[in-house]
Amino acid sequence: MRLMFSILFAVLLTITGCGANNEAVEDPVQDPAQEETPADTQDDVEEGVEEPYVTIVLSQDDQENVVSENTVSFEEGQTLMDVMQEHYEITTAYEGAFISGINGIESDDETSSYWLYTINGEEALVGANEYELEHEDMIHFHYASLE
Numbered sequence: 694m695r696l697m698f699s700i701l702f703a704v705l706l707t708i709t710g711c712g713a714n715n716e717a718v719e720d721p722v723q724d725p726a727q728e729e730t731p732a733d734t735q736d737d738v739e740e741g742v743e744e745p746y747v748t749i750v751l752s753q754d755d756q757e758n759v760v761s762e763n764t765v766s767f768e769e770g771q772t773l774m775d776v777m778q779e780h781y782e783i784t785t786a787y788e789g790a791f792i793s794g795i796n797g798i799e800s801d802d803e804t805s806s807y808w809l810y811t812i813n814g815e816e817a818l819v820g821a822n823e824y825e826l827e828h829e830d831m832i833h834f835h836y837a838s839l840e
Contacts, residue, residue: 745769745828747776751795753836761796767826773810774822790820798836805839 744766751760767776777783777792784794792808793800800807810817811833817824 743828745826747826747828747830747832749776749780750831750833751836752833753798755837756833756835771826772822773824773826773832774820776826777821787820790822792821792834795834795836806836807839808834808836810834 745768746764746766748762748764750762752758753760763780765776765780774785774789774792777795782796783792784799785791786793786800792810795808798808810821812824813831814833
């Protein structure tokens, strides 16, 4: 009988966990504001990223006679023509390929006066509709006579 009692006692200890605290262990409560989701991680990465921008200068007669200078943001893939249409009153020529007028100042064939532009100090070799903007470009439109 004593053997039976010892076996029963051993089984009970095993079942009850040898007197261990059997309270349910809960995961620690985490403050939802501190939870990091993939979207939060992406925001942290983008926080330091600067929105792409270009500076557009308009000048007349001599290039030092600046009429306006604006820094504008743009979306990747936009052309110079896209940004000019968004921020200036422009007219175009050659089926929309070239800018012939900006803010009421139009090209004039009689005086051979036209809008020419440079990109980062280099003469532009394509029309404004073909040039895809790059971050921190300096675009300088200069209205002058070619005579």
